[in-house]
Amino acid sequence: MRIAVITFPGSNCDQDCHRSVEAAGATAVPVWHREISLGGTDAVIVPGGFAHGDYLRPGAIARFSPIMTPVVEFARAGRLVVGICNGFQILCEAGLLPGALLRNRSLRFQSHDCALRVERSDTPFTSRYREGQVIRMPLAHADGNYYADRGALEELESEGRVLFRYSDAEGESTEEANPNGSLNRIAGIVNEGGNVLGLMPHPDRAIDLALGSQDGLPLFESLVDSVHQRTPAQMAAAEGRALAGTAR
């Protein structure tokens, strides 16, 4: 199995994602942002960093990179796409995920560990977690404050599309445990089709106990499992939902 890891000028977590994919048992394929094809890869990861220097605002220029055309097509076809940190911001700017990541409530760059509650385990990205499981991993961002308008937020919640929520160590998702001001303490969401994930914290920095946590590894393993198991029917269904979402 081959998973594409996109590198934009300014990406700086591409190597971390590369190693995470390999740790989960798949082959990572580096893809430069100027390419116009995903080369037949089975899933896509848009890594963290400062694509195009975050000029204008994070992700605003990256969405125009040539590689984003096939990435958007890939996502619309129901295939699996993960955006981490800057990757999440890029997927929002590209219209693959709703909402936006605003400046942190503190107005500062924040870099520390956080606890997350896994809201669902029946998704392609979380099958190796337990529902309600509390996981720990680093976050590192200046713009991680998730915002969506009321309608979009209600949709996300009612359709169960919030997969990760900031919480305390006991799994209580309190405002005290909200590091950046995100609405509903949202750390990670999926699109209407459930095949595009964006999350701000870094599972790619938590794949090994020596680093303090390996709670990020199951996310990559879930992804690999899902690609193996994903049937054409599932993909078609995701495609249908994704297109319906776009139409709205």
Next chain:
Amino acid sequence: MSRANGAPRPRPGDPPITPELVEDHGLSPSEYELIVEIMGREPTFTELGVFSAMWSEHCGYKNSKRLLRLLPTTAPWVIQGPGENAGVIDIGGGWALAFKMESHNHPSAVEPYQGAATGVGGILRDVFTMGARPVATLNSLHFGDLEGARVRYLLAGVVRGVGDYGNCVGIPSMGGEVHFDRGYEENPIVNAMCLGIMRCDELIRGTAEGVGNTLMAVGARTGRDGIHGATFASEELSEGDDEASRPQVQVGDPYTEKLLLEASLELIASGEIVGIQDMGAAGLTSSGAEMAGRSGTGVEMDVARVPVRAEAMTPYEILLSESQERMLVVARAGREEAACQILEKWELEAATIGQVTDRGTFRVLEDGVPVAEIPALPLTEGCPAYERPGEESGEVRALRAQDISRYGELSGDDLRVAFLEVVGTPAVASKQWIYEQYDTTVRASSIERPGGSAGLIRIPGTDLGVAASTDCNGRHCYLDPRSGAAGAVVEAARNVACTGATPLAITNCLNFGSPLKAEIRHQFREAVLGIRDACAHLETPVTGGNVSFYNETDGKAVYPTPVIGMVGTIADVANVVGHSFRRPGDAILLLGHNRGELGGSEYLYALHGVVAGEPPRVDLEAERALTRCLPAMAARGVLGSAHDVATGGLAATLAECCLGRPRTGWPVGASLHLHDALPPAALLFGEDHGRVIVSASPADEAEVREIAARHGVPCTPIGTVGEERSSLRIHLRGESLELPLDLLADRYFGAIPRAMDDEP
């Protein structure tokens, strides 16, 4: 003979060379005479500017190089010693570690955000131009008292500058130190260190070899920013300089830096180039001249071919601009196209500006017309070296001789209050507010993050770990520069050894006042001798560094601040030891002796406003034994924790051992019995060297004591680790202290946020 082969002549509009102009360029009359002798004629204005930059303190080290020659620089593991962009050591497994530290004090005093940011940028370039990928940064920051509004502005700006730059490039911050003392009120010290790794055979040097090879200017365009920054860095600031000096402060662009980093490493790996160098201090002048000087060749460049971002720039301006994120690359003749393809991929501009010659000169044309030609070697190496005698200031001698014994006696509630105050001084308190603005986990290799003894990262794909620490107690150095500087070396070594790593080598950044003053020359000489002695004893050679003089405002110098950046390795990161207590019931042991040395302590400064007394002595034999003993214990897996005793004394160390890092679970208590016949405050707050607090399970305690005995390190059981969320209890001669952990945590974690939360 065509015009292009003739000698340079003054350009129209060049000012005439007068004694005043020479003085304005920071050159003495005798230095000017030497220049005329080297040239065999009067220099042009452009040539004068080139000499001025290359013979400034910043580039020429004229007041320091004789003394710096005394430092030990060799060991079997040293691949590259001083004189290159960065030092390089062999760390085993075919891996090499490049590392270097540099100051950006002057720019940071004037414009803290850009000053600090470009300091990080410069040090990253020094490392990746050796062919090494930067893998971690550290810093050493010294500010005035945090009560001052200007100091808070400087701290907020510097931290944001360091963070924004390093975060964008994607290099984790692994540690550092932050001190606060009124000795730095006007002149903050901002030193940045970078570590990079490469395979041993990937090393490349900053040389211009191969006559006919092509010089290329790569990266950002050249503008008028930072002209004469190197000379500026070699002058003292005076009031009102803030505004006037702004044009000498460069502006950084970390995104371009990231592109330069990737492009440079790809260029080096491609074999299309023979040399590469940052256009740092003194820009095109120093990079061109140094590359020619090192290889014994010559260079010729035409400034009209350098991409510029301002109109009508003169050769003088182009040669001396310090615009950031630019590199000088020497491409193999005929391979320029291939090199350009790599640069284009990374969206970088590149221009062919000249070639390597066999003339032995630094030769500059403007549109084919010669404007400067200077023998390369005298330009880079011929700067006169001075070693004028120094003399200790009588004031410092008197401070050192002051009787401070009365401050040692404290009892009852006074002792308890003092304990909490020391733990809550900004110099001791947690730097969480600072390091959480730095990305500490990018590259997924951080084993020990900031907030412990030393930072430690793993080399990806291996078990090998690299530890590093930056240390200098300027107050100790002020009172006694020799023992203070030796103290900085041994403290850095202890910090590295506490993680279980073996200290291997240092880089340094020597921050001092004006060398034109006898007392500063005395401080500098003593500090260099202190570093020499300590590095020789610990077998940690000096692989490079940086000298920053003229850290003065209106005649008042900073404390002598020779910052040490120590690196070390551990064969298997599974054996890394953390700094905080882990398991209730573990034995707590003291390695080393308590001596109760209060001179120059944070306690005297913060609680009594006193900077006086003999600073702590340094026993180099004992430090050597201690820093060898700790890795031996770690390798046996018998340590629960290990933490150095330094600023704030035992009080600070014990509080940190109990509290651990923020966001990592509950703190644990401890119960201690200290039987030393010392005055209570001296025992708790003395900053005596040579001490480490370790913990071990009851089952491992005997082996810890045995290993200590084998190394000749005193090892005394002093207590037991307590329960979570309890208290720190200390029993000493007739005194008992009980400090609830939540109160300690509030003082320790709350101090800096309370001071800074109104800052942007």
